[in-house]
Amino acid sequence: MKLDSSISAVITGGASGLGAATARALANHGVKVALFDLNEDKGAALAAELGGAFCKVNVTDDASVDAGFAQARAAIGQERLLINCAGTGNAIKTISRDKATGAINHFPLDAFNLIIQINLVGTFRCIAKSAAGMATLDPINGERGAIVNTASVAAEDGQIGQASYSASKGGVVGMTLPIARDLSRELIRINTILPGIFDTPLLQGAPEAVKQALGAQVPNPARLGAPEEYASLAIEMCKNAYFNGEDVRLDGAIRMAPR
Numbered sequence: 001m002k003l004d005s006s007i008s009a010v011i012t013g014g015a016s017g018l019g020a021a022t023a024r025a026l027a028n029h030g031v032k033v034a035l036f037d038l039n040e041d042k043g044a045a046l047a048a049e050l051g052g053a054f055c056k057v058n059v060t061d062d063a064s065v066d067a068g069f070a071q072a073r074a075a076i077g078q079e080r081l082l083i084n085c086a087g088t089g090n091a092i093k094t095i096s097r098d099k100a101t102g103a104i105n106h107f108p109l110d111a112f113n114l115i116i117q118i119n120l121v122g123t124f125r126c127i128a129k130s131a132a133g134m135a136t137l138d139p140i141n142g143e144r145g146a147i148v149n150t151a152s153v154a155a156e157d158g159q160i161g162q163a164s165y166s167a168s169k170g171g172v173v174g175m176t177l178p179i180a181r182d183l184s185r186e187l188i189r190i191n192t193i194l195p196g197i198f199d200t201p202l203l204q205g206a207p208e209a210v211k212q213a214l215g216a217q218v219p220n221p222a223r224l225g226a227p228e229e230y231a232s233l234a235i236e237m238c239k240n241a242y243f244n245g246e247d248v249r250l251d252g253a254i255r256m257a258p259r
Helices: 017-028 040-050 062-076 109-134 163-182 208-216 227-239
Strands: 008-012 032-037 053-056 081-084 095-097 104-106 145-150 188-195 247-250
Touching: 008 017, 008 062, 008 109, 017 032, 017 040, 017 081, 017 227, 032 040, 032 062, 040 053, 053 062, 062 109, 081 109, 109 145, 109 163, 109 188, 145 163, 145 227, 163 188, 163 247, 188 227, 227 247
Parallel strands: 008 032, 008 081, 032 053, 081 145, 145 188, 188 247
Antiparallel strands: 095 104
């Protein structure tokens, strides 16, 4: 797909990190962007910088997502691109033993379900609603739209305490190919990126020594990934018409240890 001012894109989690970098990259190609996020201050500021639209959206809520797409489409037109970057995680072991009492506790199921609802169901919710809109468009060079999801290397080698996170991201990987097949007749493509350890807001509060230690675990290059490197792959997935149904690690060849 040729990226220019005739194309509109929705980026979930677009106020910061991987989403913000991708929004900037798309805007640099002339693409009109709408940012879905819960952070109004950052989202509105970035949208103003890029000449786009900000929509306060909770991806776990049907009405919120519907309102976000309606607002975005009124502002920039029906999107041909959807970039799913909204997500979060937690670190809780399946069972743990209280050091003081010896009592055994299990992973609270509401905490497990929350991560599934945000990362997996929220991603699918946005895919389904965006694809329904894309299907109304006339094809351009044989394409109506393209979707990029964000999973994680934890989908394949999750660490201790990452059961919910890995399950959610593994679900995103697992649904990519069947969705690509579902959408094939509508001329809509979908791919998923599995980032490794990236320098995103989740790590910005960490001491520099911790960041350097994490980066040193990466075989080559021995550093944290830059959000712009994620954006570069997302752009290629949008542009390359033969890129479809793929799950691609972007991780400097790291394979995560148990902890």
